[in-house]
Amino acid sequence: MEGATDFGRCAVLARIxxxxxxxxxxxxxxxxxxxxxxxxxxxxxxxxxHFGACPSG
Known part of the structure; x- marks a missing residue:
C-alpha cells in the first residue's frame, strides 16, 4: 500500500x-x-x- 512505509499503520476504508x-x-x-x-x-x-489517481507536475 502506498504510504505504508511513512506511517506505522494504514487501512483501506473504502473504494471510490x-x-x-x-x-x-x-x-x-x-x-x-x-x-x-x-x-x-x-x-x-x-x-x-495529491489525492487523485493522476498526479500533475
Whole structure:
C-alpha cells in the first residue's frame, strides 16, 4: 500500500465509486486512513498531498 512505509499503520476504508458505472482514473481507487506518522507532517506532505489517481507536475 502506498504510504505504508511513512506511517506505522494504514487501512483501506473504502473504494471510490461514482455509482454510475462510468470509468474514470479514480474509479476503484482506495481511500485509506494512515496513522502513526514516522516523520513530521511537513516532511511527508510533499509526497502525500495529491489525492487523485493522476498526479500533475
Amino acid at each position: 465509486d461514482n455509482g454510475l458505472g462510468i470509468g474514470n482514473p479514480e474509479q476503484g481507487t482506495a481511500v485509506s486512513v494512515c496513522r502513526d506518522p514516522r516523520a513530521p507532517r511537513r516532511e511527508l506532505w510533499p509526497t502525500h498531498r
